[in-house]
Amino acid sequence: MYKAAVLVSPEEITIEERQEPRLDPNEVLIKVKFAGVCGTDIALFSGEYKVPLPLVLGHEFSGEVVEVGSTLEKELIGKRVVAEINNSCLSYRNKDLCRFCERGLSNHCARRTVVGIVSYDGAFSELVRVPVGSVHVLPPEISLKEAVFVEPLAAAIQTFELVPVNKDDKVAVLGVGRLGTLISAVANSLGARVIAISRSKQKLERAKKFGASEVINSSLEDSVQKLKDITNGVGADIVVEATGTAEGLSAALELVRPRGTIALKTTCGLVSPSVNFTKAVVDEIRVQGSRCGPFDRAIERLKSGTIPVGSLISDSYPLEKVKDAIVAANSASKVLIDLENQV
Ligand SMILES: [Zn+2]
Numbered sequence: 620m621y622k623a624a625v626l627v628s629p630e631e632i633t634i635e636e637r638q639e640p641r642l643d644p645n646e647v648l649i650k651v652k653f654a655g656v657c658g659t660d661i662a663l664f665s666g667e668y669k670v671p672l673p674l675v676l677g678h679e680f681s682g683e684v685v686e687v688g689s690t691l692e693k694e695l696i697g698k699r700v701v702a703e704i705n706n707s708c709l710s711y712r713n714k715d716l717c718r719f720c721e722r723g724l725s726n727h728c729a730r731r732t733v734v735g736i737v738s739y740d741g742a743f744s745e746l747v748r749v750p751v752g753s754v755h756v757l758p759p760e761i762s763l764k765e766a767v768f769v770e771p772l773a774a775a776i777q778t779f780e781l782v783p784v785n786k787d788d789k790v791a792v793l794g795v796g797r798l799g800t801l802i803s804a805v806a807n808s809l810g811a812r813v814i815a816i817s818r819s820k821q822k823l824e825r826a827k828k829f830g831a832s833e834v835i836n837s838s839l840e841d842s843v844q845k846l847k848d849i850t851n852g853v854g855a856d857i858v859v860e861a862t863g864t865a866e867g868l869s870a871a872l873e874l875v876r877p878r879g880t881i882a883l884k885t886t887c888g889l890v891s892p893s894v895n896f897t898k899a900v901v902d903e904i905r906v907q908g909s910r911c912g913p914f915d916r917a918i919e920r921l922k923s924g925t926i927p928v929g930s931l932i933s934d935s936y937p938l939e940k941v942k943d944a945i946v947a948a949n950s951a952s953k954v955l956i957d958l959e960n961q962v
Pocket residue numbers: 657658659678679771
C-alpha cells in the first residue's frame with residue numbers, strides 16, 4: 620500500500636491509501652523523494668484550471684526507480700531520476716504512432732496525458748508510474764531537491780528554443796515569479812540583457828541574482844517609459860509574458876519593439892478578450908507560445924551549477940500537508956513536498 624494526495628474537488632484534497640499499481644510492460648515505478656508546487660498546481664487546486672477530477676497533482680519531481688515493467692532493463696532499478704510529464708506514443712515506445720508523434724511532435728501527441736495535470740496521476744504521492752521514455756537518470760552533481768527544478772527549467776529553456784536570442788538582445792521578462800526567474804537566468808546565460816518587470820520589490824531583488832541586469836518596479840514607475848529609456852526608445856527585442864493576465868499581454872504589446880517577439884509562458888489565466896492587437900499588426904509583432912522543454916538540456920544546465928536554484932526553495936511540507944503547501948505557494952517562492960524525510 621502507498622499514500623497519495625488526491626484532489627477530489629476544487630480545494631479538497633484527501634490522503635488515500637492505495638494498492639501498488641501493476642505496471643504496463645514499458646512503465647517504470649518511481650518512489651517520489653521531492654515534488655515542487657507550481658502555479659499550475661495552484662490553478663488546478665482552486666478550480667481555475669479545469670481538468671477531470673479526482674487527480675493526484677504534482678508534475679515537478681525527483682525520485683528513485685523501484686520497479687520496472689516486464690520488457691525493461693533491470694539496471695534502472697535504484698537509479699535517481701526525474702521524468703518528463705507528457706505521456707505520448709513515443710514515451711510508451713508504441714509502434715503505432717499518432718499523426719503528431721510521427722512528425723516528432725510528441726509533446727503534442729494526440730493520445731497525450733500529462734502527469735499530475737491531465738488525466739494522469741502525479742507525484743504528490745509516495746509512488747508514481749511513468750512510461751520509460753519519460754525517464755532521465757540524474758548525474759551525481761544534482762541533488763534530488765535541486766532536481767525538482769529540471770521540469771520548470773526545461774520549460775524556461777523552451778522559451779528560447781522557439782524564440783532564438785541573439786547576443787545583446789534586450790529581453791524584458793514581465794512577471795518574475797518562479798518561472799519568470801528561471802527564464803531570466805536562461806536568457807542571461809544566452810547572452811541577452813535581461814530587464815525584469817514586476818510589482819514586487821522582493822521578486823525584482825531575486826531576479827537580479829538570477830541574471831536580470833535592470834529591473835523595473837511597475838508599481839512605482841511607468842514600465843513602458845522606463846523600458847524606452849533603457850533601450851534608446853526602441854523597445855525590447857523579446858518580451859516574455861509570464862504574468863498570465865490581460866494587463867500583462869497589453870503591456871507586452873507596448874514594450875516590444877517593431878518586428879520583435881512576444882513569448883507567452885503561462886498556461887492558465889490568459890483569457891484576454893479586452894486586448895487590442897492592432898499594434899501587433901502595425902508593428903509586425905510575432906507572438907510565440909511555448910510550454911514544456913528539453914529535460915536533457917535542463918539537466919546539463921543544473922549540473923553546471925550556474926543557476927542557484929536551491930536558493931529558490933522557501934519551505935517543505937510532508938505529503939499529509941499538501942493542501943497547506945499549495946496555499947503557502949501562493950506567496951512563497953518554491954515550496955516542496957518532502958517525501959524523503961518523512962517519519
Ligand atoms: Zn509546473
